[in-house]
Amino acid sequence: MRSRTVIFISDGTGITAETLGNGLLSQFEGVDFQHVRLPFIDSMEKAAQCQQRITAIGRHDGIRPLVIMTMMNTEIATVLRTSDALILDLFEAFIAPLEQELNTRSTHTAGRLHGHSTREYANRIEAMNFALAHDDGISAAKLKQADVILVGVSRSGKTPTCLYLSLQFGLKAANYPLIPEDFERGRFPDTLLPFRDKLYGLTIAPEQLQRIRHERKPNSKYSSLENCRYEVAAAENLMDKSNITYFDMTARSIEEIAVRLLQTLKRE
Amino acid sequence: MRSRTVIFISDGTGITAETLGNGLLSQFEGVDFQHVRLPFIDSMEKAAQCQQRITAIGRHDGIRPLVIMTMMNTEIATVLRTSDALILDLFEAFIAPLEQELNTRSTHTAGRLHGHSTREYANRIEAMNFALAHDDGISAAKLKQADVILVGVSRSGKTPTCLYLSLQFGLKAANYPLIPEDFERGRFPDTLLPFRDKLYGLTIAPEQLQRIRHERKPNSKYSSLENCRYEVAAAENLMDKSNITYFDMTARSIEEIAVRLLQTLKRE
Numbered sequence: 001m002r003s004r005t006v007i008f009i010s011d012g013t014g015i016t017a018e019t020l021g022n023g024l025l026s027q028f029e030g031v032d033f034q035h036v037r038l039p040f041i042d043s044m045e046k047a048a049q050c051q052q053r054i055t056a057i058g059r060h061d062g063i064r065p066l067v068i069m070t071m072m073n074t075e076i077a078t079v080l081r082t083s084d085a086l087i088l089d090l091f092e093a094f095i096a097p098l099e100q101e102l103n104t105r106s107t108h109t110a111g112r113l114h115g116h117s118t119r120e121y122a123n124r125i126e127a128m129n130f131a132l133a134h135d136d137g138i139s140a141a142k143l144k145q146a147d148v149i150l151v152g153v154s155r156s157g158k159t160p161t162c163l164y165l166s167l168q169f170g171l172k173a174a175n176y177p178l179i180p181e182d183f184e185r186g187r188f189p190d191t192l193l194p195f196r197d198k199l200y201g202l203t204i205a206p207e208q209l210q211r212i213r214h215e216r217k218p219n220s221k222y223s224s225l226e227n228c229r230y231e232v233a234a235a236e237n238l239m240d241k242s243n244i245t246y247f248d249m250t251a252r253s254i255e256e257i258a259v260r261l262l263q264t265l266k267r268e
Numbered sequence: 269m270r271s272r273t274v275i276f277i278s279d280g281t282g283i284t285a286e287t288l289g290n291g292l293l294s295q296f297e298g299v300d301f302q303h304v305r306l307p308f309i310d311s312m313e314k315a316a317q318c319q320q321r322i323t324a325i326g327r328h329d330g331i332r333p334l335v336i337m338t339m340m341n342t343e344i345a346t347v348l349r350t351s352d353a354l355i356l357d358l359f360e361a362f363i364a365p366l367e368q369e370l371n372t373r374s375t376h377t378a379g380r381l382h383g384h385s386t387r388e389y390a391n392r393i394e395a396m397n398f399a400l401a402h403d404d405g406i407s408a409a410k411l412k413q414a415d416v417i418l419v420g421v422s423r424s425g426k427t428p429t430c431l432y433l434s435l436q437f438g439l440k441a442a443n444y445p446l447i448p449e450d451f452e453r454g455r456f457p458d459t460l461l462p463f464r465d466k467l468y469g470l471t472i473a474p475e476q477l478q479r480i481r482h483e484r485k486p487n488s489k490y491s492s493l494e495n496c497r498y499e500v501a502a503a504e505n506l507m508d509k510s511n512i513t514y515f516d517m518t519a520r521s522i523e524e525i526a527v528r529l530l531q532t533l534k535r536e
Contacts, residue, residue, distance in 0.1 A: 004370070013527040015436070016287050023284055023338065024362050027374035039527050066369065070291065086369045093361045094292050101334065101354045102272070106295035121521060128428055132400075160396055163431060168283070253389060259281040259307050 003032045005057050005065040009050060009080060011073050014039040020090060021068040036065075047076045054083045120170065127166035131159075131173050140191045146174040148265065149195055151188070151239070152202035153178050153231045154222075155212045157249040157257070161202065164258045171262075183234035188242060197268075200261055201239040201246030206232045208250050271300045273325050273333040277318060277348060279341050282307035288358060289336040304333075315344045322351045388438065395434035399427075399441050408459045414442040416533065417463055419456070419507070420470035421446050421499045422490075423480045425517040425525070429470065432526045439530075451502035456510060465536075468529055469507040469514030474500045476518050 006025065008017045014037055025033050036057070041050055058064045067085040071077035081087050095106050130145070143149060148165065150158045154177050162173035176192060192199060206228040213223035221227055239246045245264055247257050274293065276285045282305055293301050304325070309318055326332045335353040339345035349355050363374050398413070411417060416433065418426045422445050430441035444460060460467060474496040481491035489495055507514045513532055515525050 013523050015523060015527065016284075016291055019284050020288055020338070020358060024359065024366060027340070027363065028366065028370055028372055029375055030372065031370060037527075037531075039531065066366070070288070072295070086365065088362050088365065090288060090358070090362075091292065094356050094358075095295065097354065097356065098292060098296065098334070102296055102299060104296050104298065107297055125428055125522075128431070132427065159400065160393055160435075163396070164435065167428075167432065167435070254393075255281050255283060259283065259305075263305075263307065 001030060001032045003034060003061070004063065005034045005036060005061055007036045007038060007054060007057065007065050007067045007085070009038045009041055009067055009069040009071065011040065011042040011071055011076065014070070017068050017070040017090060021088075024068070024088075033066075041071070041076065041080075042073065044076065044079065047079045050080060051083050054085050058084055123170040124167055127170045127172045128163065131162040131166045131175075143174060143191065143195055145172060146195070146198060147172045148174070148261070149192065149199050150175040150202060151178055151192075151199055151235075151244070152204075152246075153209070153235050155209060155216070156202045156204045156235075157254065158202055160254045161249075161257055161261070164254045165261070168255075168258065169262060178231075178235045178238065180231075180234075183231070183238060186241075187238070196242070196244075199242075199244050200264070201235070201244045202257070203232060203236055203239075203246050203248050203250075205248075205250040269298060269300045271302060271329070272331065273302045273304060273329055275304045275306060275322060275325065275333050275335045275353070277306045277309055277335055277337040277339065279308065279310045279339055279344065282338070285336050285338040285358060289356075292336075292356075301334075309339070309344065309348075310341065312344065312347065315347045318348060319351050322353050326352055391438040392435055395438045395440045396431065399430040399434045399443075411442060411459065411463055413440060414463070414466060415439045416441045416529070417460065417467050418443040418470060419446055419460075419467055419503075419512070420472075420514075421477070421503050423477060423484070424470045424472045424503075425522065426470055428522045429517075429525055429529070432522045433529070436523075436526065437530060446499075446503045446506065448499070448502075451499070451506060454509075455506070464510070464512075467510075467512050468532070469503070469512050470525070471500060471504055471507070471514050471516050471518075473516075473518040 006021065008014045008021055010017050018037065038050055038053065041047055054065060054067065065085045066088070067080070067083065068088045068090065069077070069080065070090045071080065072091065077089060077092065081089065099106055148171055150162060150173060152158050158175035158177065162175050165171040165173045182189060206225060209228040209232060210223060210225045213228065217223050247260055249257060274289060276282045276289055278285050286305065306318055306321065309315055322333060322335065333353045334356070335351065336356045336358070337345070337348065338358045339348065340359065345357060345360065349357065367374055416439055418430060418441060420426050426443035426445065430443050433439040433441045450457060474493060477496040477500060478491055478493045481496065485491050515528055517525060
């Protein structure tokens with residue numbers, strides 16, 4: 001397989017450049033991309049070092065590298081654009097049409113890439129602490145504060161989904177694990193009933209659940225395929241009966257489930 | 269302040285479109301951007317509904333909206349591009365130059381935006397579970413498995429940073445809270461000593477620490493400014509003496525600290 005170096009450059013963290021870059025590069029098969037990250041390039045001196053690095057990589061590889069950059073500082077961007085590489089400048093391509101459309105000059109302020117205000121950021125951290133505080137159990141008083149309460153069998157993905165919802169969207173997400181007691185009772189516990197309108201469920205294929213549980217507790221009843229089948233069927237049955245919207249984690253990423261849940265929330 | 273609607277459209281989650289879009293829009297002051305998310309637009313039927321929505325928003329606002337999109341499916345993208353909006357197509361702009369440079373046709377496969385392989389994804393989830401399992405304490409046997417061990421006083425941001433490192437980069441990050449016992453002893457506990465090469469620290473301004481702790485335990489010794497000053501100074505002193513690299517969380521986001529830590533890791 002051909003190999004090619006891709007350099008992600010930013011005056012911020014470079015996370016956006018790399019995320020979008022990964023999406024672009026995943027469209028090309030048969031090339032083995034070698035990632036190099038050069039974040040926080042926020043001075044002319046660092047830009048010069050960057051250029052030397054780009055040249056050295058090109059010489060080493062025998063072919064010019066790809067550069068994917070999000071650079072707020074136009075002065076630094078202009079220097080970097082003279083490098084011997086294919087330059088994909090995510091900002092340059094879009095700032096000009098936006099300036100024209102909005103009839104406003106952009107501020108070209110570095111370090112604003114995440115676009116988060118301090119308040120938004122504090123909300124995300126608060127939401128994350130909320131999700132963590134609710135991971136071990138559920139306090140009835142605090143359920144009231146939750147924006148969303150996720151139910152599902154153990155290891156169906158509730159905790160990662162809650163954490164992602166908090167870190168990405170600032171949503172306060174609590175989770176309640178469905179256990180055999182709930183299935184025998186045939187309904188959600190009384191503590192959850194007042195909050196029916198913010199209950200959402202997760203489900204998962206029993207085979208995948210077995211694999212996940214097996215890593216945690218090998219050869220236990222808990223991780224047996226038979227038990228996983230029973231729990232998943234009972235949980236789905238309970239959620240159907242209670243008319244709870246639920247999402248199938250099988251073959252879906254947490255990101256996708258989180259966005260689908262957000263969409264459902266907004267519609268309802 | 270002027271108001272303008274921005275619509276994020278994707279055949280995936282749209283998270284990349286929104287992240288990059290937020291960065292672009294943060295460059296424009298004096299405009300109040302109203303966000304609309306339209307993810308999972310993966311059929312011609314949904315594209316048609318999208319267009320109606322765009323038209324309706326334009327009519328309601330009295331001005332055409334901005335559309336920021338990451339669309340793998342070129343057929344759907346072509347339809348959407350005829351909408352009455354300023355269209356910023358993050359993929360269109362870059363796929364063509366990449367095809368030329370790599371001398372390969374892109375696959376135009378939808379749903380690949382995150383570019384994560386199943387293995388990579390499993391690593392991220394495993395790392396997240398690792399971070400969570402280590403939040404309450406530290407088991408000596410498991411410290412060995414950690415890629416990174418973060419130390420710092422209570423509420424200095426260790427847990428959010430560990431979780432971000434796991435979710436974004438798949439790093440196994442454990443954390444160890446520095447407590448008065450450690451300061452009195454004047455060195456790290458013996459359990460940590462074998463892992464000195466993967467210890468990194470966090471610090472924070474005492475005033476900010478006080479605010480964070482105050483929300484959790486108001487008017488306690490724990491949250492008093494005097495105690496916060498003592499703990500932060502003692503922790504920094506300990507980290508200096510042990511020659512541990514540490515990062516100042518004050519006025520920095522978790523994303524930034526995580527990327528800086530990753531850089532330091534790679535250099536060392």
